[in-house]
Amino acid sequence: MPTQDALKxxxxxxxxxxxxGGENLPKSISSGLGAKLxxxxxxxxxxxxQSGLHRSYEVLTASPEIREVKKNEFEIKILYKEDFCPIGxxxxxxxxxxxxxxxxxxxxxxxxxxxxxxYSYNIxxxxxxxxxxxxxxxxxxxxxxxxREGDIKVEKKERHKKxxxxxxxxxxxxxKKDKK
Numbered sequence: 001m002p003t004q005d006a007l008k009x010x011x012x013x014x015x016x017x018x019x020x021g022g023e024n025l026p027k028s029i030s031s032g033l034g035a036k037l038x039x040x041x042x043x044x045x046x047x048x049x050q051s052g053l054h055r056s057y058e059v060l061t062a063s064p065e066i067r068e069v070k071k072n073e074f075e076i077k078i079l080y081k082e083d084f085c086p087i088g089x090x091x092x093x094x095x096x097x098x099x100x101x102x103x104x105x106x107x108x109x110x111x112x113x114x115x116x117x118x119y120s121y122n123i124x125x126x127x128x129x130x131x132x133x134x135x136x137x138x139x140x141x142x143x144x145x146x147x148r149e150g151d152i153k154v155e156k157k158e159r160h161k162k163x164x165x166x167x168x169x170x171x172x173x174x175x176k177k178d179k180k
Contacts, residue, residue, distance in 0.1 A: 011088075011095065014102055026102040034110030042115070049115045049143075050074070056111065060086045072119075074141040083135045091133035099130060112143075119143040 017026045041052050050066050057064035057078050065077040084090050088099035105123055112121045120143065127138035 011098070014098060018098075018102065023102065027106040030103045030106040031110030034107040034112075035114035038111045038114035047115070049112055052111065052115050053108075062086075069140075072143045072145075074143075076137075076139050076141055078137040080129070080135045080137075083129060083133055085129040085137070088128075088130045091130065093131045096128055096130040100125060100128065112141075116143075118146055120146055 014026050017029070037056060038052060041047075041055065046052050046055060050068075053076065054064050054066055060078075061081065063079040065075075065079070067075050069075045080086070085099075087103055088095055104125075108123060109121055112119075122142045122144075124140045124142070125137075126140060127134070127136055129135065129137060
């Protein structure tokens, strides 16, 4: 099967990258490629993460379902026609960590960071074709707004004012006690 041979080559290639350049090399490449895709999407007017993710999974001939379950938390289900991952292949639990940690997670995080850099992202994989043998990937995506430097400075100034007020109040309290 040509697809199987190509997949085996791809997986061997990733393993070689790790052996030669360490485990961060394929992560860096995957993250950079995810960011590049997001840049292309943004140039084409796709600016929100839901639309961007949806399109990126459709390219892999998947049927994605993305829904916001609560503020800044998304449930993402990606259905494929077969029990076969276009990146990792069929059921193979021994390849799960290699594929998820070197390709899937860094690629998706790189994509999301480029789509909207005001947030940090966390992905919790609930189901993977490589471990379930089913035709679905399923994960929870959480995002948290990054603190901006200007916000931090204002917050520190406000905290400092409160601390100065507390110190002043304590000094007055101790002066009153010393007079008695």
